[in-house]
Amino acid sequence: MTHAGLAVPAAVFGPKAAAGPAHALVFAPVTPRWDDGAFFTPVTRVLAAAGLRVTVVDTLAAWDEETATLDSFAARWRTLLPEFGRVDLLCGNALGGALAQVLLPGVAPNAAALLVSGPARSDALLDARLTEIADLAAGGRSDAALALLHRRVQPHGHRPDPIGDGPAPHDPGAGRRLAAGLRMLRGIDVSDAVRDHPGPLLQVVGSHSQLVTQRHTAAAPHHRVAVIEGAGMRPHFERTAEVSALVGDFLRQKGLA
Numbered sequence: 001m002t003h004a005g006l007a008v009p010a011a012v013f014g015p016k017a018a019a020g021p022a023h024a025l026v027f028a029p030v031t032p033r034w035d036d037g038a039f040f041t042p043v044t045r046v047l048a049a050a051g052l053r054v055t056v057v058d059t060l061a062a063w064d065e066e067t068a069t070l071d072s073f074a075a076r077w078r079t080l081l082p083e084f085g086r087v088d089l090l091c092g093n094a095l096g097g098a099l100a101q102v103l104l105p106g107v108a109p110n111a112a113a114l115l116v117s118g119p120a121r122s123d124a125l126l127d128a129r130l131t132e133i134a135d136l137a138a139g140g141r142s143d144a145a146l147a148l149l150h151r152r153v154q155p156h157g158h159r160p161d162p163i164g165d166g167p168a169p170h171d172p173g174a175g176r177r178l179a180a181g182l183r184m185l186r187g188i189d190v191s192d193a194v195r196d197h198p199g200p201l202l203q204v205v206g207s208h209s210q211l212v213t214q215r216h217t218a219a220a221p222h223h224r225v226a227v228i229e230g231a232g233m234r235p236h237f238e239r240t241a242e243v244s245a246l247v248g249d250f251l252r253q254k255g256l257a
Contacts, residue, residue, distance in 0.1 A: 007080055008061035011037035014048035022256050024089040024114075026056040027096030030181030032146055032174035034058040040093055042236040043116065046247045047089070050257035055084055059096045060177050070184045074102040087111055089256060092118045094212065094233065095181050097203075101190045101218075104197040112254050113201040114247065117209060117233045120218035121189040126211060130182045137178035145178050155208035155232035191218035200254045204243055206231030224250075 015021045024047050026040055037044060037056035047054045062080060067073045077099060081087070089112045092100030097118010104113060119126070129152060137145035194201070201223035205214055209232045217225050226246055228235040236243045251257035 007083060009034045009036075009058040011056045013037070013044050013054040013056070015051065015053050021051055021053045022088040023084075023086055024052045024054045024091055025084050025087045026054060027092040027099050028057060028059045029092075029094030029096050029117075030060065030149075030178060031058075032142065032177055034061065040091070040116075040236070042240045042244060043091070043114070043247055046244050047091075047251070050248065050251045052089065052251075052256065057084075059092075059099060060181050063177075063180050068180075068183070070098060070102060070188050070190075073184055074099060077103060078106055081106065089114060089251075091115070094118060095185060098185055098188060098190065101194050104193050104199075107199075109198045111199050112250075112256060113197065113199065114250065115201070115203040116236055116243075117205055117212040118203065119185060119188065119212045119216040120191050120194050121216055122185060122187055123216065126216060127186045129211060130186055134179040134182040137175040137182075140175060142175035142178060145175065149178070152210045153233035154210070155206060155230060155238065156210050157208065158232065194218040194223070195220045197223075200250070202226065202246065202250045204228060204235055204246065206233060206235045206238070209233050 029039060040056055044054050062076050063073060067076050087107055090100045090107055091114045093116045097115040100113060100115060101118060101120050133145050133148050136148060195218055201219065203217050203219060203225045205212055205217060205227055207227050207229045211233050214225060214227050219225050228239045228242060231238045
């Protein structure tokens with residue numbers, strides 16, 4: 001269900017009680033519009049079935065023209081985090097995963113992190129692909145930007161499925177969201193924040209991703225990076241059973257289930 005009392009749009013799943021159950025806070029990826037948390041559905045089901053209360057937020061709802069970098073965006077989010085109470089599991093997908101990693105120093109040392117295709121650092125190829133999509137969106141071609149993004153999130157060598165519902169062509173709101181979110185991922189390196197996190201961390205990436213791959217991740221020795229064979233940017237949809245089992249095992253091993 002959607003929670004109307006917060007500063008940004010959020011959907012809450014799992015136990016209704018705000019006290020007692022472990023709490024997972026999930027940051028959304030770059031989307032042309034808020035999708036009520038649908039982007040994380042396979043993982044949310046696992047978390048809720050394990051007894052966690054899950055709050056999924058529209059990450060880009062906190063963006064404005066003054067937050068052009070991931071660092072400034074994270075500073076904005078640090079002021080919002082207290083609204084969500086205790087966080088036992090910090091989650092994020094794509095941009096949301098990068099943001100979650102920047103925020104790790106501000107959560108409890110024993111808090112867990114679960115990331116799906118969330119880059120800790122970029123490189124020249126990733127920057128170029130993000131720029132290509134962002135420039136289309138910023139130039140008023142949100143339809144073309146979304147089509148290219150749709151192709152890039154597919155596994156390498158996979159023929160894209162039809163896009164389905166997307167923003168209306170030349171939708172300025174969708175274009176601004178796409179351009180702003182993708183540009184914030186360029187040139188990032190939050191590896192130190194990740195490696196310094198003493199709590200458990202699971203990062204899930206696809207072996208055939210055209211965007212975020214294993215080389216864009218960072219981890220300490222007690223963390224885990226799981227590479228899902230054949231998957232692209234959305235391994236939780238493309239290999240749902242495998243990713244769900246990984247997440248379930250992670251929750252049990254870390255005492256969250």
